[in-house]
Amino acid sequence: MPRFAANLSMLYTELPFLDRFEAAARDGFQGVEFLFPYAFAPEDIAARLRGNGLQQVLFNAPPGGSDAAGFEAAWAAGQRGTAAVVGAEADFRTGVQWALRYADALDCPRIHCMAGLLPEAASADQISAASSVYESNLRWAAAQAAAAGREILIEPINPRDIPRFFLNRQDDAHAIVQKIGAPNLKVQFDLYHCQIVEGDVATKIRHYLPTGRVGHFQIAGVPERHEPDVGELNYPYLFNVIDEVAAACAWQGWVGCEYRPQRGAVPAGTSDGLGWLRHATA
Numbered sequence: 589m590p591r592f593a594a595n596l597s598m599l600y601t602e603l604p605f606l607d608r609f610e611a612a613a614r615d616g617f618q619g620v621e622f623l624f625p626y627a628f629a630p631e632d633i634a635a636r637l638r639g640n641g642l643q644q645v646l647f648n649a650p651p652g653g654s655d656a657a658g659f660e661a662a663w664a665a666g667q668r669g670t671a672a673v674v675g676a677e678a679d680f681r682t683g684v685q686w687a688l689r690y691a692d693a694l695d696c697p698r699i700h701c702m703a704g705l706l707p708e709a710a711s712a713d714q715i716s717a718a719s720s721v722y723e724s725n726l727r728w729a730a731a732q733a734a735a736a737g738r739e740i741l742i743e744p745i746n747p748r749d750i751p752r753f754f755l756n757r758q759d760d761a762h763a764i765v766q767k768i769g770a771p772n773l774k775v776q777f778d779l780y781h782c783q784i785v786e787g788d789v790a791t792k793i794r795h796y797l798p799t800g801r802v803g804h805f806q807i808a809g810v811p812e813r814h815e816p817d818v819g820e821l822n823y824p825y826l827f828n829v830i831d832e833v834a835a836a837c838a839w840q841g842w843v844g845c846e847y848r849p850q851r852g853a854v855p856a857g858t859s860d861g862l863g864w865l866r867h868a869t870a
């Protein structure tokens with residue numbers, strides 16, 4: 589079975605953030621991911637990782653802004669990344685530098701750089717300008733990350749969850765990664781978003797995983813984004829597909845569990861809903 593990482597921004601939200609690490613380890617996770625670490629000192633997060641025998645496998649570069657308070661304000665104001673946002677190039681670079689410092693402290697191999705939003709009713713010229721900025725920002729970020737021994741990931745996200753998000757489709761993500769051609773620039777393949785936007789998920793795993801351009805998977809039930817055993821995707825089947833293809837191409841990444849638990853009563857809500865994980869790893 590794939591290696592599963594708990595997404596601590598969505599799982600265990602019944603607990604304070606720093607206590608979620610222990611809860612995830614107690615439930616058998618060996619890896620964790622989350623959106624943003626910037627509200628906490630890197631050494632406090634590193635201590636929780638060490639103390640619970642966990643690996644940090646992924647987190648996001650800031651969503652906008654230029655310091656820790658600004659990052660939180662940007663997220664609250666609806667900013668969803670700066671990589672493809674014309675005029676936000678300085679914030680993008682500042683954000684990647686912050687992320688690389690945290691990646692070093694947390695020994696985290698991957699950083700997700702969210703693309704950001706297009707303007708309302710974007711014109712063809714505005715879309716083309718966003719594409720140019722995206723390409724030059726990602727080239728720069730991949731070079732910075734390579735020097736630090738890290739990967740940069742980009743993720744297609746469905747436009748129902750994030751309207752006007754610049755990157756929605758797997759083929760567009762792979763096209764820009766191929767065009768830039770940096771070996772440490774990869775795609776974060778979130779099966780939840782893929783099913784909502786384009787479907788044909790198993791075939792896309794078989795097509796894209798052997799290219800070497802998939803850096804990470806994420807999962808959730810569709811359409812409610814609850815546990816993976818709730819909804820229209822057959823995850824036991826998809827886990828077997830990932831296993832089979834990963835074995836054939838020696839892929840050794842992680843599958844992030846990025847869903848909102850619906851089962852059980854607080855405070856045991858997240859753990860109550862992990863029957864799918866116990867079944868998958870039995």
Ligand SMILES: O=C(O)C(=O)[C@@H](O)CO
Pocket residue numbers: 623648700702743745778781806846
């Ligand atoms: O929303 C998702 O899906 C994610 O993976 C988050 O990192 C937001 O980018």
Ligand SMILES: [Mg+2]
Pocket residue numbers: 743778806846
């Ligand atoms: Mg995701």
